Each structure stands twice: as C-alpha cells, then as structure tokens.
Amino acid sequence: MNQPSKSASTVKDFLLSALTEENRFQNTEAFKNWFTRKKQENHFSVEQIPFSSLQQWYFEEETQNLKHASGRFFTIEGIRINTNFGPTQCWEQPIINQPEIGILGIITRKFDGIPYFLMQAKMEPGNVNILQLSPTVQATKSNFTQVHGGRLPPYLEYFLDRRKSRYLVDQLQTEQGGRFLRKRNRNMIVEVDHEIDILDDFCWLTLGQIKKLLKEDNFVNMDARTVLSCIPMPDSLTFGKQSMEDILQESGTSRLDNFSQSLLGSLFCHEERACKTTDEIISWFTELKTKYHITVERIPLKNVKRWKRTNMEISHEEHPLFSVIAVSVEAGTREVFSWTQPLLKEPQQGLLGFITRKINGVLHFLMQAKVEPGNIDIIEIAPTVSCSAVNFKCQQGYHIPFLDYFLNAAPQQIRYSAIQSEEGGRFYHFLNRNMVIELDEADAIDLPENYIWMTLGQVMEFLKHGYMNIDTRTLLSCIGFKH
Amino acid sequence: MNQPSKSASTVKDFLLSALTEENRFQNTEAFKNWFTRKKQENHFSVEQIPFSSLQQWYFEEETQNLKHASGRFFTIEGIRINTNFGPTQCWEQPIINQPEIGILGIITRKFDGIPYFLMQAKMEPGNVNILQLSPTVQATKSNFTQVHGGRLPPYLEYFLDRRKSRYLVDQLQTEQGGRFLRKRNRNMIVEVDHEIDILDDFCWLTLGQIKKLLKEDNFVNMDARTVLSCIPMPDSLTFGKQSMEDILQESGTSRLDNFSQSLLGSLFCHEERACKTTDEIISWFTELKTKYHITVERIPLKNVKRWKRTNMEISHEEHPLFSVIAVSVEAGTREVFSWTQPLLKEPQQGLLGFITRKINGVLHFLMQAKVEPGNIDIIEIAPTVSCSAVNFKCQQGYHIPFLDYFLNAAPQQIRYSAIQSEEGGRFYHFLNRNMVIELDEADAIDLPENYIWMTLGQVMEFLKHGYMNIDTRTLLSCIGFKH
Numbered sequence: 001m002n003q004p005s006k007s008a009s010t011v012k013d014f015l016l017s018a019l020t021e022e023n024r025f026q027n028t029e030a031f032k033n034w035f036t037r038k039k040q041e042n043h044f045s046v047e048q049i050p051f052s053s054l055q056q057w058y059f060e061e062e063t064q065n066l067k068h069a070s071g072r073f074f075t076i077e078g079i080r081i082n083t084n085f086g087p088t089q090c091w092e093q094p095i096i097n098q099p100e101i102g103i104l105g106i107i108t109r110k111f112d113g114i115p116y117f118l119m120q121a122k123m124e125p126g127n128v129n130i131l132q133l134s135p136t137v138q139a140t141k142s143n144f145t146q147v148h149g150g151r152l153p154p155y156l157e158y159f160l161d162r163r164k165s166r167y168l169v170d171q172l173q174t175e176q177g178g179r180f181l182r183k184r185n186r187n188m189i190v191e192v193d194h195e196i197d198i199l200d201d202f203c204w205l206t207l208g209q210i211k212k213l214l215k216e217d218n219f220v221n222m223d224a225r226t227v228l229s230c231i232p233m234p235d236s237l238t239f240g241k242q243s244m245e246d247i248l249q250e251s252g253t254s255r256l257d258n259f260s261q262s263l264l265g266s267l268f269c270h271e272e273r274a275c276k277t278t279d280e281i282i283s284w285f286t287e288l289k290t291k292y293h294i295t296v297e298r299i300p301l302k303n304v305k306r307w308k309r310t311n312m313e314i315s316h317e318e319h320p321l322f323s324v325i326a327v328s329v330e331a332g333t334r335e336v337f338s339w340t341q342p343l344l345k346e347p348q349q350g351l352l353g354f355i356t357r358k359i360n361g362v363l364h365f366l367m368q369a370k371v372e373p374g375n376i377d378i379i380e381i382a383p384t385v386s387c388s389a390v391n392f393k394c395q396q397g398y399h400i401p402f403l404d405y406f407l408n409a410a411p412q413q414i415r416y417s418a419i420q421s422e423e424g425g426r427f428y429h430f431l432n433r434n435m436v437i438e439l440d441e442a443d444a445i446d447l448p449e450n451y452i453w454m455t456l457g458q459v460m461e462f463l464k465h466g467y468m469n470i471d472t473r474t475l476l477s478c479i480g481f482k483h
Numbered sequence: 484m485n486q487p488s489k490s491a492s493t494v495k496d497f498l499l500s501a502l503t504e505e506n507r508f509q510n511t512e513a514f515k516n517w518f519t520r521k522k523q524e525n526h527f528s529v530e531q532i533p534f535s536s537l538q539q540w541y542f543e544e545e546t547q548n549l550k551h552a553s554g555r556f557f558t559i560e561g562i563r564i565n566t567n568f569g570p571t572q573c574w575e576q577p578i579i580n581q582p583e584i585g586i587l588g589i590i591t592r593k594f595d596g597i598p599y600f601l602m603q604a605k606m607e608p609g610n611v612n613i614l615q616l617s618p619t620v621q622a623t624k625s626n627f628t629q630v631h632g633g634r635l636p637p638y639l640e641y642f643l644d645r646r647k648s649r650y651l652v653d654q655l656q657t658e659q660g661g662r663f664l665r666k667r668n669r670n671m672i673v674e675v676d677h678e679i680d681i682l683d684d685f686c687w688l689t690l691g692q693i694k695k696l697l698k699e700d701n702f703v704n705m706d707a708r709t710v711l712s713c714i715p716m717p718d719s720l721t722f723g724k725q726s727m728e729d730i731l732q733e734s735g736t737s738r739l740d741n742f743s744q745s746l747l748g749s750l751f752c753h754e755e756r757a758c759k760t761t762d763e764i765i766s767w768f769t770e771l772k773t774k775y776h777i778t779v780e781r782i783p784l785k786n787v788k789r790w791k792r793t794n795m796e797i798s799h800e801e802h803p804l805f806s807v808i809a810v811s812v813e814a815g816t817r818e819v820f821s822w823t824q825p826l827l828k829e830p831q832q833g834l835l836g837f838i839t840r841k842i843n844g845v846l847h848f849l850m851q852a853k854v855e856p857g858n859i860d861i862i863e864i865a866p867t868v869s870c871s872a873v874n875f876k877c878q879q880g881y882h883i884p885f886l887d888y889f890l891n892a893a894p895q896q897i898r899y900s901a902i903q904s905e906e907g908g909r910f911y912h913f914l915n916r917n918m919v920i921e922l923d924e925a926d927a928i929d930l931p932e933n934y935i936w937m938t939l940g941q942v943m944e945f946l947k948h949g950y951m952n953i954d955t956r957t958l959l960s961c962i963g964f965k966h
Contacts, residue, residue, distance in 0.1 A: 007760050101773045170766035172773070186773050232762070237720070277490050279715070282947060283653035290584045290655070290669050376860060464765060465948045 008238040010168055012247055014231050017108075017115040017207035018481060019251035024111055028209050038121040038201060039131050045330045046125045050311040054326050054340045063300030064309075066324065066342055073140070074098035074426070076314075076324055076342060078304035079181065083294035085371035087399075092304045094314060094324055095374060096344065096426060097181045100141040101172065104223045105159040105188035107136045107196070108168070109204070115191070116204040118155070119224065124424025125329045126343050128431065132221035132421065133213060136202070154199055158190050165190035169230045175470050176422065177372030177380060178388070179322070179344060181296070184376070187227045207231070211480035217419040218431070222474060225420065229473035230464070235267045235457045244268070253483055259415050259438065260481040262356075266363040266456035273362050275453040278461065284452050285467070288369045289378050296373045313345070320392055322346045325428060346430035348389035349419070352471045353406045353435040355384040356415070357443060357453075364453040366402070370469065380469035381462065384451070388432075401448060406435050413437045416478055434475050491721040493651055495730055497714050500591075500598040500690035501964060502734035507594055511692050521604040521684060522614050528813045529608045533794040537809050537823045546783030547792075549807065549825055556623070557581035557909070559797075559807055559825060561787035562664065566777035568854035570882075575787045577797060577807055578857060579827065579909060580664045583624040584655065587706045588642040588671035590619045590679070591651070592687070598674070599687040601638070602707065607907025608812045609826050611914065615704035615904065616696060619685070637682055641673050648673035652713045658953050659905065660855030660863060661871070662805070662827060664779070667859070670710045690714070694963035700902040701914070705957060708903065712956035713947070718750045718940045727751070736966055742898050742921065743964040745839075749846040749939035756845050758936040761944065767935050768950070771852045772861050779856045796828070803875055805829045808911060829913035831872035832902070835954045836889045836918040838867040839898070840926060840936075847936040849885070853952065863952035864945065867934070871915075884931060889918050896920045899961055917958050 021028060051059070056069045066076040080092045107118040122134035139153045158165040169189035174180075198204070205213075210228065213219045220228075234244060244264065248256070256264070271277050276284070306317050315323035325345045330338045355366040370382040387393060387400045394407075415436040422430035439445075447453075454462075459476065462468060468476070504511060534542070539552045549559040563575045590601040605617035622636045641648040652672040657663075681687070693711065696702045703711075717727060727747065731739070739747070754760050759767070789800050798806035808828045813821040838849040853865040870876060870883045877890075898919040905913035922928075930936075937945075942959065945951060951959070 007754055007762060010762075167763075167766050169762070170769045172769050186769055271490055279490060279493075279652070279947070280650075283650050286653045286655050286669055464762070 007232070011232050011234050011238045012243075013110070013113075013115050014207060015234055015247055016113070016251050017117075018211060019208055019248070019253050020114050020206045021208040021212060023116070023204070023206055023209060025204055028212060031203060031205065031209065034203065035121055035131070035133070042123065042131070042331065042333050043336060044123055044130045046130070047328050048312070049326050049328045049340060051309075051326050052311055053328065054342070057326070057340065057342060059301075064302035065300060076301060077181075078299040078301045079373055080297045080299050081294065081373045083292065083371055085292040085294065092299065092306065093373075094301060094304060094307060095181045096179055096183070097298075098140070098183050099181070102140040102143075102185045103137055103156070103159050103188060104135050104185045104227050105137040105139075105155075105190065106224070106227050107155060107158055107165070108189055108191050109193065109196070110191070111204070114206060116206055117210060118198070118202055119205050119210070121201045121203075122221070123331050124221070125327050125341065126426065126428040126430065127218070127221070127421060127424035128429045129218055132424065133210070133219055133224055134221045135224045135227050138223045138425075155196075158192060159188050165192050169227070169232075171230050171464055172466055173226055173230065173468075173470070173473065174376065174380060174466070175374075177370075177374035177469060179427075180374045181298075182374055182376050185226070187230050189227060189231065208480075214478045214480070215416075215418055218421045220420075220477075222421060222423045222470070225474045225477040226470060229468075229477040232464075233267050233456065233460050234264070235460075236270065241268055253481075255483065257482045262358065262363040262438075263456055263479065263481065265361075266365075267460070269362045269455050269457060273360055274455045274458060275359055275364055276458075278458065281452065281454065281458060281462070285369065285379070285381075288450055292371050292378060294371050294373065294375075294378055320347055321389060322430075327428065343428040344426060344430070345428040346388065346422070348392055350388040350432040351385055351390050351403065351406055351435065352383050352432045352475055353385040353402075353437065354475055355402060355405055355437055355439060357439040358441040359453060362455060363438075364455055365459055366447075367452050367454050367459065367472070369450040369452075372469075375469075381467045381472055382469050383472050383475050386469075386471040401451070405437060405439070409435070409437045413439065418478065420474060420478070432471075432474075434478055436475065436479065490715070494715050494717050494721045495726075496593070496596075496598050497690060498717055498730055499596070499734050500600075501694060502691055502731070502736050503597050503689045504691040504695060506599070506687070506689055506692060508687055511695060514686065514688065514692065517686065518604055518614070518616070525606065525614070525814065525816050526819060527606055527613045529613070530811050531795070532809050532811045532823060534792075534809050535794055536811065537825070540809070540823065540825060542784075547785035548783060559784060560664075561782040561784045562856055563780045563782050564777060564856045566775065566854055568775040568777065575782065575789065576856075577784060577787060577790060578664045579662055579666070580781075581623070581666050582664070585623040585626075585668045586620055586639070586642050586671060587618050587668045587710050588620040588622075588673065589707070589710050590638060590641055590648070591672055591674050592676065592679070593674070594687070597689060599689055600693060601681070601685055602688050602693070604684045604686075605704070606814050607704070608810050608824065609909065609911040609913065610701070610704070610904060610907035611912045612701050615907065616693070616702055616707060617704045618707045618710050621706045621908075638679075641675060642671050648675050652710070652715075654713050654947055655949055656709055656713065656951075656953070656956065657859065657863065657949070658857075660853075660857035660952060662910075663857045664781075665857055665859050668709070670713050672710060672714065691963075697961045697963070698899075698901055701904045703903075703960075705904060705906045705953075708957045708960040709953060712951075712960040715947075716750050716939065716943050717747070718943075719753065724751055736964075738966065740965045745841065745846040745921075746939055746962065746964065748844075749848075750943070752845045752938050752940060756843055757938045757941060758842055758847055759941075761941065764935065764937065764941060764945070768852065768862070768864075771933055775854050775861060777854050777856065777858075777861055803830055804872060805913075810911065826911040827909060827913070828911040829871065829905070831875055833871040833915040834868055834873050834886065834889055834918065835866050835915045835958055836868040836885075836920065837958055838885060838888055838920055838922060840922040841924040842936060845938060846921075847938055848942055849930075850935055850937050850942065850955070852933040852935075855952075858952075864950045864955055865952050866955050866958050869952075869954040884934070885928075888920060888922070892918070892920045896922065901961065903957060903961070915954075915957075917961055919958065919962065
C-alpha cells in the first residue's frame with residue numbers, strides 16, 4: 001500500500017499518542033495533583049443501608065424482583081441456567097437486567113498532531129476509591145431520556161450526531177456475562193477539530209499518559225478500559241514495518257523494551273506464521289458454538305434456589321459469591337446530590353490473566369471460549385484465566401485451568417500486574433487482579449478444546465466484530481508499548 | 484507476502500476450480516443426462532393433504548402448535564413482534580421453530596490439482612422440480628440422533644471428525660429470518676486426500692460446472708448455495724494481482740468478461756478506494772443496532788391474530804402471504820419411503836437483487852441492514868432488495884426501496900438473472916428471482932440510512948463473521964467469473 005488510507009492514518013495517530021507521555025497542558029504529575037484535589041474538593045459518602053431504606057427502588061410484589069419506580073434503569077431478577085458447558089450444568093442466580101444499549105465514549109482532539117483524550121474524574125458509589133478516571137461520556141438510555149430528572153450528560157451530542165465529530169471507533173461491546181443479562185454498550189471514540197469547552201472535572205491526556213496510569217491499581221475505570229481496548233493497533237495491513245520505525249522515531253522513542261517488540265511482532269506477523277489462520281479460528285469457534293448450548297430462563301427473584309434475602313443482602317446460602325446490597329450515596333461540591341440504589345457486592349478478589357508465549361518466534365496469546373449466561377450468543381472469547389473469588393475457589397479445590405501459572409508466576413515472567421475495578425455504578429468493590437505473563441518458548445502446554453493460541457493481531461481483528469468479552473478487553477487496554 | 488499461506492493456497496485452489504468447466508469424470512452434458520436419469524429412475528409423489536391426515540404430526544391441545552410426536556424436528560408456533568423498524572411495527576405470524584444447529588457440508592477432493600465437489604441429486608418434497616443439486620450432507624441434529632429411525636446420513640463422519648478431513652470452510656450461517664426463529668446451520672467444506680466410495684446419487688463436479696448450473700432456474704438447491712457462498716474469494720491479502728494473472732493463465736482462461744474484471748477489481752481494491760472503510764461499516768451497523776429494537780414473543784399458534792386455520796391450511800385472513808400446509812410424500816427407487824409433513828407454502832414469487840455500480844472506478848454492492856423477527860441479533864445485512872410476493876406488494880402500493888430498478892432493468896444492465904428455490908424440506912414452491920444489475924457510474928442514488936455501498940471484498944470479509952443473511956448469500960453464490 002503506497003498512500004496511507006484513512007484507517008492507516010488513524011492507527012498512526014493513536015500510536016503516536018500511545019508513545020507520548022508529554023502533555024502540553026499538564027504533565028502526569030500535575031494531572032495527579034489535579035486529580036487528588038478533585039477528590040478533596042468533593043464531598044462523597046457511600047453507606048450500606050437496609051433494602052427497606054431504598055427510595056424509589058422496591059421489591060415487586062409478585063416476583064420480588066428489585067425494580068425502580070420509574071420502570072427504567074435496571075432490575076435485579078432471577079435466571080435458571082441449563083448448559084452442557086463446564087462442571088456446573090444447572091443453577092439459578094440473580095442477574096442484572098438492563099436491556100438497553102448505552103454509550104461509553106471518549107472525545108479526542110489533536111494538539112501538535114498528537115491525539116489527546118478528554119477524560120473525566122468521576123465518582124461512582126461502588127468504587128473502592130470513589131473517584132476514577134472515566135471516559136468523556138457514560139450514558140445509559142435512561143440518561144438520554146432523563147429518567148433521573150437530572151441534566152443531560154455533557155458532551156453527549158458529539159456521540160449522537162455525525163456532523164459534530166468524526167467517529168473513529170464505534171463498536172457494540174458486551175459487559176460481564178455472569179452478572180448482566182445480554183447487556184452491551186456502544187463503545188465510541190470521536191474526534192473534534194475545533195476548540196470545545198472543558199468542564200470542571202475534565203482534562204486532556206495523551207494515550208501514553210493513560211497507559212501509564214493503567215499500571216496503577218484502580219485508577220482507570222472499567223468504562224474507560226473497554227473503550228480504550230477498541231483502539232486499533234498497527235499491523236501489516238495498515239502500514240509496513242518500515243513506517244513503524246519512522247513512527248517510533250517521530251515520537252522520539254529510540255528503543256522499545258523486549259516485550260513491546262514481541263507485541264509488535266505479534267501484530268505484524270503474517271498469517272502463515274500464526275498458529276492458526278483466521279479461518280481456522282472461526283472453525284474452532286463454530287465447532288464450540290455447535291457443541292455447547294445454554295438456555296437461560298428468566299425467573300422471579302423470589303424463586304431463585306439456594307439464595308436467601310435478609311433486609312441487608314441477597315446472598316448465596318453457602319458460597320461467598322457476589323451478593324446484592326443497597327447503598328445510600330451523597331456526592332457533590334457546592335450542590336450535593338443524594339440517592340439510594342442497589343449494587344452487586346463482590347467480596348473476594350478475582351483474577352484475569354493472559355498467558356503469552358512465543359511460538360515459531362511469534363508471541364501468541366492463550367484465549368478461552370467461555371459460555372456465560374448473560375452472553376448474547378452462547379460463547380465469547382475470554383482471557384486464559386477469568387476467575388472470580390480466587391481464594392475461595394482454591395480452598396474448595398475448584399479446578400481452574402491455568403490459574404496456577406499466575407499464582408506461582410516468577411517475577412521475571414510477569415509483563416503486567418495491577419488490580420482493576422469493575423464498573424462502580426453497578427458493582428461494589430469488585431476487584432480483579434489483571435496479569436499478563438510470558439512463558440518460555442520451550443514451555444509447551446496441552447490445551448483443552450476450548451482454548452486456542454492467537455496472535456495479538458488476530459485478537460484485535462476478532463475484537464472489532466464483538467467476539468472478545470469484557471475481561472479480555474480490560475486486559476488488552478492495559479497493554480502498552482514501553483520504552 | 485512472498486510464500487503463499489495456507490489461506491492463499493486454499494483460495495487459489497477454489498479459484499482454479501471455479502474457472503474449470505472440464506471434468507475428468509463427466510462433462511456438464513453427461514452430468515445433466517445422469518441427473519435426468521436420476522429423475523426418471525426414481526418414483527416421487529407429493530400431494531397436499533388435510534392436516535387431519537398427518538401421521539406423527541399433531542396440533543398440541545393447549546397451544547395448537549403443530550408438532551411432531553417425537554418432540555423433535557421442528558414445530559410451527561406463533562410469534563408477536565414489536566419493532567421500531569419499517570412501516571409495520573407490530574404484528575403476529577406463524578414461524579418455524581427448530582432450535583438446533585444442523586450441518587450443511589460439501590466434501591472436496593483434488594484431481595489433477597483441481598478441487599472437485601461431491602454433490603448429490605436429492606429430492607425434497609417442496610421442490611418445484613423435486614430433484615435438485617444438493618451438498619454432500621444436509622443433516623439436522625435429528626438426523627445425527629436418528630429420530631427418523633432411519634440411516635445415519637452418508638459421509639457425515641467427514642464433518643464430525645477433524646482427523647478424517649481438512650476443514651476449509653466452517654462457519655455458522657443463518658436461515659430466513661422471516662420464516663425461521665433464530666435458525667442457523669454450520670456451513671462446511673472439507674477436503675479429503677484419498678479415495679472415497681461414491682454412492683449412487685452422488686457425483687464429482689468442479690466449481691466452474693456448479694457456477695454454470697447456477698445460471699439455470701431451480702437447479703442448485705438453497706443448502707448448496709449457502710455453503711458455496713462461504714468459499715473465500717481472492718483479494719490483495721491472499722495474493723497480489725500478478726499471481727492472479729498467473730492463476731488465470733494456469734486455468735487456461737485467456738480473458739474474463741468486463742463484469743468479471745469489475746468483480747476482481749472490487750475484491751482487490753485497497754481500503755482507501757472503497758466508499759467506506761471496514762471501521763466505518765462497523766460504525767454504520769453499530770448505530771443501526773443501537774437505534775432499532777425488536778422484541779419477539781413466542782405465543783401459541785392458536786392466538787396468532789389475523790391468521791385462520793382450515794383443515795387444509797393456516798393462512799392470513801387477507802394477504803396472500805405464506806401459508807402452512809401438509810403434504811404426503813412417496814419417494815424411492817427399489818425401496819419406497821413415504822411420510823407426511825407440514826411445509827410453508829409461498830404462493831407468489833419474490834425478488835432478491837443486488838444493485839452494483841462503479842464508484843471511483845471500483846464496483847460496489849448496495850447492501851441493506853434489515854431487521855427480521857427470526858434474526859439472532861436484531862439486524863443482518865440483506866441484498867439491495869429482498870422482497871417476497873412481489874406482484875401482490877406492487878398491486879397494494881407497498882413502497883419497496885429500489886425494487887423498480889429490477890422490475891424496469893434494461894437487458895444491458897442485467898449481469899445475472901435466474902429463479903432459485905428456497906429449501907424444499909421446509910418450503911413448498913418458494914421461488915425467488917435472483918438478479919444482479921449494474922448501474923452506470925453516473926447514476927448516483929440517494930440512500931436511506933439503512934443502506935450502504937460495499938466492495939465485494941468487504942462483503943466477503945463480513946460474511947465470514949455471520950453478518951450476511953441467507954438472501955445475500957444465495958445471490959453471492961450465483962456470482963461467477965465468466966470467460
């Protein structure tokens with residue numbers, strides 16, 4: 001390809017931003033001071049309350065489903081699952097039902113040729129540290145239609161009208177299939193080319209700065225991570241290896257570390273060097289979708305077997321899995337808002353991890369086809385390990401394939417490790433350790449039928465068509481090219 | 484790319500076969516004689532019968548759904564639809580429910596380096612001409628599990644065991660979203676490299692021969708067409724234009740006609756010459772999926788409003804749309820099989836058509852995002868026009884966008900035109916005229932929001948991820964490269 005296409009120049013711009021940690025408005029330290037000041041300026045309080053103290057939320061008489069008086073937002077209901085996948089083939093559980101497509105969106109604008117991302121310091125009641133770095137917009141359909149009676153979210157117009165911005169990323173992506181019933185959001189990145197008002201809790205950051213913040217625990221929220229995961233990465237289609245060298249030079253990056261070079265190799269690799277061709281991956285996925293079935297029947301919350309409700313929580317009779325709780329929230333600076341709402345509490349930490357390993361000299365990622373009740377179409381592709389309540393499951397002797405590789409990882413194998421939070425608007429203190437480890441090229445491992453090695457280029461190709469679940473995407477967003 | 488990848492050599496082999504009409508076993512005329520003999524040898528009779536004469540099939544007391552005594556095969560039930568797409572936003576109708584993934588598969592084997600396809604002369608009760616050319620295998624899960632009590636379909640083992648063949652195409656693809664509830668099949672092409680027994684009703688044909696037969700009315704059945712539509716076409720990823728010239732030479736093809744050359748241009752075109760990039764097409768699709776919703780509620784057949792049942796058919800009170808009928812079937816040569824079953828009768832011919840047109844010198848296809856009640860995920864991509872009961876709708880003054888282009892097409896605009904049958908195991912005499920027309924480069928047309936121009940390469944790229952509906956695929960299968 002001689003002249004760069006629209007896609008190629010977009011990929012190049014994103015890459016330049018990812019390699020840039022300098023910021024013409026504020027360096028990362030100044031940003032952090034600003035962020036800390038935001039925390040101090042604002043008044044926040046989140047308290048667990050009895051269900052009977054919920055305002056506007058109530059247990060519907062007939063079903064005991066937990067609902068909002070407006071009939072909107074989300075409901076907590078029950079489901080009964082039957083599947084032939086995994087060790088437990090039949091169970092019942094509560095689930096969040098929110099059958100609307102929301103918008104998670106980030107505005108970008110180029111300064112000196114480098115795209116900056118408009119990020120928000122945003123509080124969510126379930127966040128372990130209250131304030132996290134969030135996308136420009138997190139809007140549910142209830143927001144557009146103003147069920148709250150509140151304001152229309154700022155900047156939303158740039159995501160609703162193609163004449164106001166250029167849409168660079170615009171994909172439907174799913175949320176947690178174990179907690180949400182068929183929920184997904186429109187993940188968007190749009191570009192403006194003129195000055196826009198920057199509101200109080202917002203600031204411009206380069207992608208390089210955000211990638212650096214992703215190395216810290218619980219700093220960048222889930223909504224930001226899923227949007228960032230959709231950013232196209234460079235490959236041999238968009239531009240050649242030589243242009244890649246030029247871009248590195250242009251960004252003042254003299255040398256990438258070894259793992260970053262492996263990542264680039266995994267993006268630029270031609271299909272014949274990958275373990276599986278695209279068609280073979282589709283065949284693997286097709287076979288599993290044909291083999292595995294799952295039926296998910298919606299049932300009244302009151303009928304969910306083995307779960308009990310007190311005035312403080314709805315929880316499993318034996319297992320310390322998630323529970324449903326209620327909180328009261330106060331937040332604001334001058335004007336104080338207060339409300340009550342239910343949240344899903346996840347008492348124990350989970351683990352999301354990629355095993356990576358060079359095969360034929362090319363870095364591959366070990367991916368897992370996973371059936372979850374909230375999935376829209378039976379199976380999505382999860383990371384090597386995606387396991388909630390790790391300690392409990394280890395104590396009980398659950399067999400989680402490949403978990404031991406992460407629990408026993410030697411420091412020199414660890415390419416990424418940080419704790420990240422799930423969405424604080426629905427989950428209370430739901431934390432997962434996110435890890436990427438690299439095995440030796442010689443460490444061959446046997447794969448169960450629902451695991452497959454993919455190059456990073458292949459992972460990104462399937463991601464844009466919606467195959468990758470939220471756990472895969474959150475891990476991908478944490479991957480950066482390091483100097 | 485210097486050395487051909489696995490994908491590239493597969494694409495090349497398929498292309499060689501598509502350009503080959505010579506057959507070392509029998510030329511096309513000899514094949515046709517064989518096919519005619521098959522028709523004569525066999526005894527077939529299909530007769531419409533009253534529902535009360537159905538054996539094994541019955542109307543369930545509570546719902547009046549039409550079911551098989553075994554509880555398997557399919558059922559005819561009712562659905563109630565609510566959508567914000569299209570002029571009719573709320574209706575009820577009968578639908579076929581068959582919640583299983585079947586296998587439609589073709590075995591290939593190379594002779595003198597050219598892949599041959601193992602095709603079957605197969606009768607289906609709903610076929611207007613009884614016998615049509617069918618894939619090697621059409622198997623429902625009921626077939627595997629032998630609900631019939633009959634034989635296991637021959638050759639099925641090559642599609643169930645990767646050790647017995649090489650899987651070249653293996654994709655989940657949907658069926659008619661207006662007639663089937665979330666039905667799809669695994670579409671497979673597998674290669675064997677050793678001699679296999681050729682049973683009585685089977686024969687080897689090159690892809691070029693099959694493409695030639697696709698120019699005739701009602702010769703190649705729907706199941707064969709959907710499998711053939713998944714065959715990867717050449718593009719700049721798999722090999723360059725120069726290798727393309729070599730392949731044409733290798734196959735003895737001196738010159739392709741103009742439209743075939745346009746098709747190749749539409750496959751090899753770089754993204755920057757296409758109207759929309761892949762990401763822009765995904766964005767278009769995402770926006771429509773966010774905007775349009777459809778809820779499909781399963782209801783008892785007895786409750787379906789505006790449909791009435793007599794002992795001979797279930798039909799709409801006013802409109803000559805499809806109806807449900809029952810038939811008794813006798814078929815066989817030495818051994819005669821007989822059975823009864825319901826079918827969907829489609830009394831009027833439909834029309835499926837692509838408008839194509841060069842834009843910036845590159846041939847583009849006009850594609851339509853369409854919401855149908857049986858779709859698995861709201862929207863699939865249909866051809867420019869996909870319209871049942873054309874005469875009735877014209878008389879009633881329905882507005883079908885772009886239909887007039889086909890009804891008034893000048894002979895020199897028509898690139899393909901033939902009548903093709905829908906699946907004769909479920910549909911009785913359901914015929915659609917399939918057309919491809921080419922407009923002048925100067926004929927600009929305004930597009931409603933749910934239409935988009937795509938290159939043939941883009942159509943094929945989205946096809947393998949399951950975006951293209953059966954109508955799009957059946958038209959694509961008819962496209963060939965002509966000398």
